[in-house]
Amino acid sequence: MTPGRVVIALGGNAMTGPDGSATPAAQRDAIAAACRHVAAVVATGVPVVLTHGNGPQVGNLLVKNEMAAHEVPPVPLDWCVAQTQATIGFTLADELDAALAAHGVPMRTAALVTRTLVDADDPHFREPSKPIGRFLPREQAERSMAHGQVWEDRGARGWRRVVASPEPRRVVDVPAIEALLAAGFVVVCAGGGGVPVVEDPARPGGALRGVEAVIDKDLTAALLARELDAGTLVIATDVPHVLVGYGTPAARPLGRVTPAELRAHAAAGEFARGSMGPKVEAALRFVEGSARGPGPTRRAVVTSLEHIADAVASDDVGTVLLAS
Numbered sequence: 271m272t273p274g275r276v277v278i279a280l281g282g283n284a285m286t287g288p289d290g291s292a293t294p295a296a297q298r299d300a301i302a303a304a305c306r307h308v309a310a311v312v313a314t315g316v317p318v319v320l321t322h323g324n325g326p327q328v329g330n331l332l333v334k335n336e337m338a339a340h341e342v343p344p345v346p347l348d349w350c351v352a353q354t355q356a357t358i359g360f361t362l363a364d365e366l367d368a369a370l371a372a373h374g375v376p377m378r379t380a381a382l383v384t385r386t387l388v389d390a391d392d393p394h395f396r397e398p399s400k401p402i403g404r405f406l407p408r409e410q411a412e413r414s415m416a417h418g419q420v421w422e423d424r425g426a427r428g429w430r431r432v433v434a435s436p437e438p439r440r441v442v443d444v445p446a447i448e449a450l451l452a453a454g455f456v457v458v459c460a461g462g463g464g465v466p467v468v469e470d471p472a473r474p475g476g477a478l479r480g481v482e483a484v485i486d487k488d489l490t491a492a493l494l495a496r497e498l499d500a501g502t503l504v505i506a507t508d509v510p511h512v513l514v515g516y517g518t519p520a521a522r523p524l525g526r527v528t529p530a531e532l533r534a535h536a537a538a539g540e541f542a543r544g545s546m547g548p549k550v551e552a553a554l555r556f557v558e559g560s561a562r563g564p565g566p567t568r569r570a571v572v573t574s575l576e577h578i579a580d581a582v583a584s585d586d587v588g589t590v591l592l593a594s
Contacts, residue, residue, distance in 0.1 A: 274501025275451075276311060276582055279491035279552075280304055280322040283508040284575055285358065292326040301358070302365040303575075304506075308456075309369035310579040312377060317451055319498060320362065323487045324462035325402075327354040332403040332431075336414070347402075347433060348465050348480030355383050355461040362458045370456075380455040385442040385478065386464025386485050386493075392436035400435035400484055434483040438463065438490045442478065444497045451498075463490040488552035495556050495568075503556045503570040504581055505549045510574045512550060512589040514540045524589045529558050532591060553591045567593050 284304035287296030312318050328350045335344035345353075359381025366379040394400075398420045406414075411421040411429035421429045441447075441460055450457045463485030467478040488505060495503040511523030514535050524532075532554055541547040553570035571581040573588025580587040 275317045275319065275498055276502045276504060277319045277321065277491060277495035277498065277500045278308060278311065278504045278506060278578060279488060280308075280320065280575070281505070281507045282323045282325050284506060285323060286326050290326070292330060297327075297358075298361060298365070301361050302368075305362065305365040305369040306372075307506075307575055307578050308366060309373050309375065311582050312366075312370060312456055313373040313375050314579070314583070316582065318456050319447065319451070319494070319500070320366070320456065320458045321460045321487065321491050321494060322358055322362065322458070322462070324351065324354040324358060327358065328462065328484070329403050336410075346480065347482045347484060348467070351462045351484065352383055352465045352480075355465065356381070358461055359383070359458045366456060366458075377454060377456055379458060380450045381458040382443060382446055382450065384447075384459040384461070384464050385467045385480075386438045386460065386490055387440040387442055387478070388436035388466050388468055388481070388483065388485065389439060390468040390470075390481070392434070394434045394436045395481075395483070398432045398434045400433050401430045402433055402484060403431050405430050434481075435486055436466065436483055438485050438493050441490065441494045441497055442467065444494070447494075447498065460490050460494050461487070463487040486548050486552075488548040489555065492552040492556040492570075501568060502582055503553065503568070504578050505552060505570065505572045506575045506578050507546075507549060507572060508574060510577055510588060512541070512546060512572050516540070516542075516546075526585060526590045526592060529554055529591065529593070553589075557591045557593050569593070 286292050286300055331350045363379040363381045370377050405428035407428055415421050421431050424430050447457050447459050466481050466483040466485050468481050469476040470479045513521050513523055515521040536550055541550045549572050556570045557568050570591040571588045573581045577587050
């Protein structure tokens with residue numbers, strides 16, 4: 271099998287310690303471990319683009335916003351995404367360069383702060399629903415609500431901020447990613463779904479501006495992979511397969527599956543909205559229609575981080591979605 275270009279989407283488990291710790295040391299160790307698996311893919315000679323989550327890192331910045339608001343102005347969400355892209359990106363570049371050197375691969379890694387276009391009229395802006403940050407008591411949440419933020423009562427755990435999570439429409443910086451690939455780099459980009467931007471008709475030429483939102487990282491990974499004409503999208507998570515019947519005695523892993531079969535499982539409510547649901551939807555969006563349309567026939571794989579090299583090489587590893 272010839273996978274062509276490969277886009278690898280690293281989940282949150284690749285960015286934090288085994289216990290969920292997001293200290294700098296824990297993040298570096300987790301990223302170093304992830305990069306050893308990514309390097310094994312690069313060593314096979316396929317062009318690789320790497321994207322990643324940033325939930326815990328953005329959460330940390332939001333806590334700093336809250337605690338330091340009386341000293342320095344809080345930064346908006348698009349700035350938080352950009353800052354975490356840069357921090358995770360340079361760490362991934364350092365660790366992947368080291369892992370490639372250990373494989374004897376003379377390639378280098380480049381990290382790109384990447385923007386993702388969304389629609390300013392996306393309905394998610396009118397009805398924010400994506401939870402971010404930590405839980406707070408009502409009194410503290412009300413202080414933030416007085417500044418225009420939207421918070422929801424989540425019961426015994428407290429109140430939590432919710433923000434818009436609009437649909438990704440276009441990865442703005444694909445031409446720069448293409449140029450870096452052509453120059454021989456492994457490219458780290460579109461972390462955290464990309465910095466959300468909209469076209470602003472009030473600016474010359476409808477220039478872009480950032481907006482307060484977060485974009486689902488897996489949906490952006492699928493869009494990015496399509497825009498780069500990748501042959502394979504690997505969504506790395508903390509389980510080796512997508513499960514149906516999760517949490518029941520009838521739970522079973524999915525191996526090779528068609529888009530129609532996976533859509534049916536999703537319609538039956540098999541995949542949780544906040545965990546496996548977006549990964550399944552991303553895999554479906556990447557693969558659907560590829561057998562009939564222009565470009566390569568696409569395949570998507572959802573599997574655990576330690577299996578990604580085998581998943582690129584074989585249809586027998588992980589949950590493999592093949593074009594029908």
